[in-house]
Amino acid sequence: MLTVLVTGLAIGMVYGAVALVYNVMFSTSKVLSVTTGHISMLGGVFGAWFIINLQLPWYVGLAGAVVVGAVFGWLTDVLAIRRVLARSDEHLWLLSTLAVATMVQQGVGLWWGTEPTPFPRLIDQAFGAGMADQKFWLPIILAILMAIGLELFYRRTLYGKLFLAMSEDAFAARARGVSTDRIRAMSYVLSGALGGLAGFAAGQLTFAYFALGLTLTLNGFIALAVGGLGSNIGALVGGALLGLLNAYATYWFGGEYQQTISVGLLMVVLLLKPEGLFGSKRVRPV
Amino acid sequence: MKFCNAKLFWKLLLASGLVAGSLAVQAQPIKVGWLSSLTGPLSASAIAENQGVELAVEEINAAGGILGRKIELLTRDTAGDPTKAVNFAQQLAFSDKVNFVIGPVNSGEGLATTPMLARAGVPNIIIGAIDELTDAKKYPRAFRMINTNMQWILTANKYAIETLKKQKVAVIADTSGYGTASAKSAIALLEKAGIKPVYSVLIDANKTDVMDEMTKARNAGADVVMPWTAAAGLLGRLINARGEMGWDVPIVGHPALMAAQIRKLLNKPEYWDKTYAAGYTSTTYLPDGKLPAPTQALVDKIRPRIGGGEIDITFWWVALGYDTVKMIEHAVKKAGSTDPAAIQKAMEETTNYPGVYATYSYSATQRDGFPDSGMVMNTANTFKDGSFKLAPN
Numbered sequence: 001m002l003t004v005l006v007t008g009l010a011i012g013m014v015y016g017a018v019a020l021v022y023n024v025m026f027s028t029s030k031v032l033s034v035t036t037g038h039i040s041m042l043g044g045v046f047g048a049w050f051i052i053n054l055q056l057p058w059y060v061g062l063a064g065a066v067v068v069g070a071v072f073g074w075l076t077d078v079l080a081i082r083r084v085l086a087r088s089d090e091h092l093w094l095l096s097t098l099a100v101a102t103m104v105q106q107g108v109g110l111w112w113g114t115e116p117t118p119f120p121r122l123i124d125q126a127f128g129a130g131m132a133d134q135k136f137w138l139p140i141i142l143a144i145l146m147a148i149g150l151e152l153f154y155r156r157t158l159y160g161k162l163f164l165a166m167s168e169d170a171f172a173a174r175a176r177g178v179s180t181d182r183i184r185a186m187s188y189v190l191s192g193a194l195g196g197l198a199g200f201a202a203g204q205l206t207f208a209y210f211a212l213g214l215t216l217t218l219n220g221f222i223a224l225a226v227g228g229l230g231s232n233i234g235a236l237v238g239g240a241l242l243g244l245l246n247a248y249a250t251y252w253f254g255g256e257y258q259q260t261i262s263v264g265l266l267m268v269v270l271l272l273k274p275e276g277l278f279g280s281k282r283v284r285p286v
Numbered sequence: 287m288k289f290c291n292a293k294l295f296w297k298l299l300l301a302s303g304l305v306a307g308s309l310a311v312q313a314q315p316i317k318v319g320w321l322s323s324l325t326g327p328l329s330a331s332a333i334a335e336n337q338g339v340e341l342a343v344e345e346i347n348a349a350g351g352i353l354g355r356k357i358e359l360l361t362r363d364t365a366g367d368p369t370k371a372v373n374f375a376q377q378l379a380f381s382d383k384v385n386f387v388i389g390p391v392n393s394g395e396g397l398a399t400t401p402m403l404a405r406a407g408v409p410n411i412i413i414g415a416i417d418e419l420t421d422a423k424k425y426p427r428a429f430r431m432i433n434t435n436m437q438w439i440l441t442a443n444k445y446a447i448e449t450l451k452k453q454k455v456a457v458i459a460d461t462s463g464y465g466t467a468s469a470k471s472a473i474a475l476l477e478k479a480g481i482k483p484v485y486s487v488l489i490d491a492n493k494t495d496v497m498d499e500m501t502k503a504r505n506a507g508a509d510v511v512m513p514w515t516a517a518a519g520l521l522g523r524l525i526n527a528r529g530e531m532g533w534d535v536p537i538v539g540h541p542a543l544m545a546a547q548i549r550k551l552l553n554k555p556e557y558w559d560k561t562y563a564a565g566y567t568s569t570t571y572l573p574d575g576k577l578p579a580p581t582q583a584l585v586d587k588i589r590p591r592i593g594g595g596e597i598d599i600t601f602w603w604v605a606l607g608y609d610t611v612k613m614i615e616h617a618v619k620k621a622g623s624t625d626p627a628a629i630q631k632a633m634e635e636t637t638n639y640p641g642v643y644a645t646y647s648y649s650a651t652q653r654d655g656f657p658d659s660g661m662v663m664n665t666a667n668t669f670k671d672g673s674f675k676l677a678p679n
Contacts, residue, residue, distance in 0.1 A: 007495040114326055114366075115547045116519035127553040128530045136495075205494045207519055207551065215492055251498050255461045255489040 002131055004251045010136040010205060012243015013143040017198035018220025019227060019235035020146050024191035027167040028184040034097040035076045037216025038104050039069050039192050043199025044119060045112050048208035051120045058122045065200040066193045073192015076100055077185050101213060109210040119203030135204035142201040146194055147232045163187055222266045228279025237277060315358035316624055318614060319378035321389035326366035332391040334599040337588055338607025352618045364390050371395035372402060379406035385624040388610045389413055400425050409629045411610045420653035427630050429648055431610055433656040438564040439472045441661040445562060446510045446538045447479060449679055455483045456508035458499060460491040460515035468514035484508050491517035500527040513539045522551030529557030537561045544666040544674060558667040562677040565664035568643050569602040569673040577673055580642045584608060601672030602643060609641035
């Protein structure tokens with residue numbers, strides 16, 4: 001049973017990390033980009049490419065994965081968000097980000113291949129360590145560090161406060177002289193870097209696999225919705241809850257119910273507490 | 287006299303027209319549509335099959351074609367997508383008006399294209415293993431050259447029960463349509479043999495850790511694990527879990543257990559020991575270390591085409607691809623034309639046609655040409671130059 005707990009928690013924290021990435025993007029643009037999981041997929045694939053194929057040290061691979069994630073985050077803003085938001089208030093970003101996500105997945109499939117490939121060991125540790133294996137605790141620790149880092153960023157830095165200002169009211173922020181386009185682009189670069197980092201930390205668990213993006217996009221969104229949109233602690237709790245529920249459901253009932261239970265959790269939360277476990281009911285005064 | 291000459295003139299004109307028409311038909315190429323997923327999922331097998339298909343077409347055309355008609359190969363990359371496969375199948379059948387269609391490669395695509403090609407009346411060489419792809423009544427011109435999924439399962443079950451003498455079976459499959467159906471068939475066949483699996487489970491192919499399932503299998507007392515999935519990631523994780531548990535139990539099942547991709551996913555190479563998969567007589571080394579003569583001859587032809595070194599692709603796919611085109615040659619020669627009804631009759635009358643991959647037989651009611659005798663069990667980690675060693679008996 002301990003294995004179920006640890007494996008469920010590990011993958012749950014990967015979902016939680018993806019939910020954090022959603023939060024960063026959402027704070028400045030009010031967009032839930034379909035590319036979110038694909039950023040992490042790129043982190044895993046490029047991390048493996050840098051370390052295994054190019055024989056670079058793991059820390060260079062890590063830096064490379066973060067840079068690739070950041071660049072893709074920025075491209076997401078340029079290609080799928082900026083012009084759509086400038087022209088329309090409708091939710092066309094759903095289609096534009098879906099298009100970019102699909103193109104990236106296809107491109108990676110053609111370049112990297114469609115079979116899962118191994119991700120290198122990052123720390124010298126023998127296989128057979130069981131629940132103490134780095135593939136489990138690396139994503140758990142990273143997700144917690146990401147959440148703490150983001151909280152500090154929002155509370156202690158000027159740019160963090162600008163993110164919060166845009167999150168509260170982008171029009172008011174713009175009226176006070178904030179360059180909202182630039183801050184939004186920065187948030188996409190930051191979220192890309194964090195997504196790349198999350199994918200890199202989870203690589204040993206997920207393998208470097210081109211089709212991982214959509215799974216992470218969906219499960220990251222469920223974690224976010226369960227925890228509460230905008231809440232970093234909610235993202236982690238939602239992710240952990242989802243991961244554990246999936247793991248125990250598979251353990252007790254078999255894998256055929258895994259997806260049903262994930263989406264069922266989303267439905268239950270949406271019906272009983274639409275703002276999520278840690279979300280706030282925002283009432284806009286008129 | 288003048289009248290007679292005019293009559294003769296018209297007769298000669300008619301005769302020459304008929305001869306010219308006949309020659310024109312003779313000169314027309316035989317169009318073969320090749321639905322191949324050269325990119326996307328299962329592209330590795332499609333790329334290997336394509337080597338065999340192209341070689342056979344080149345050989346036949348270099349020898350003057352079939353009944354004086356060259357083969358025109360129309361390759362369409364379906365990328366493993368059933369929608370694309372159907373669109374390409376329609377294009378091949380109705381726009382390109384092909385005489386034959388080979389493929390598609392994936393069973394999922396085949397489920398979509400086979401009924402469509404049957405309605406169009408185009409002879410279809412089936413290379414998907416899922417059992418539902420052939421039916422003498424519903425798809426009379428669809429002839430399968432690959433083995434059926436049931437043959438894989440039967441071969442693996444027989445090996446586990448009769449050769450390894452295992453009675454406590456754990457059946458593990460993925461949650462895809464293929465995995466679910468295969469697990470059901472495998473369990474039914476085991477129960478028919480008097481063995482009730484001690485544990486069975488379906489796992490999402492992307493599940494990141496399978497230690498729980500393997501622990502449950504061990505706790506249930508399993509003495510053999512039989513996975514039914516083509517997902518390399520899941521198979522790699524199952525083998526790794528067994529290794530890290532230090533569980534000394536054989537893994538017996540799907541041919542994907544032997545895939546080169548598995549080797550890369552293993553935490554330690556030795557984790558691959560005691561893993562056996564359903565394979566083929568044609569690509570299994572004989573006791574003297576040699577391959578069967580037809581396979582070796584094809585290996586010698588293919589090797590220069592892929593760089594001249596060691597063959598790093600699973601060779602049975604190449605052999606299957608090669609045989610599909612040679613079977614078309616056989617059918618056209620036997621039928622004397624490319625008339626679909628005549629081709630169907632010629633195929634139905636084909637018995638013991640010697641290919642490289644297998645020796646094929648069909649009948650009026652039999653559309654699965656691959657014989658049970660063409661199946662063997664291989665040791666998974668013995669890949670060498672495209673082929674494998676026989677599993678221990």
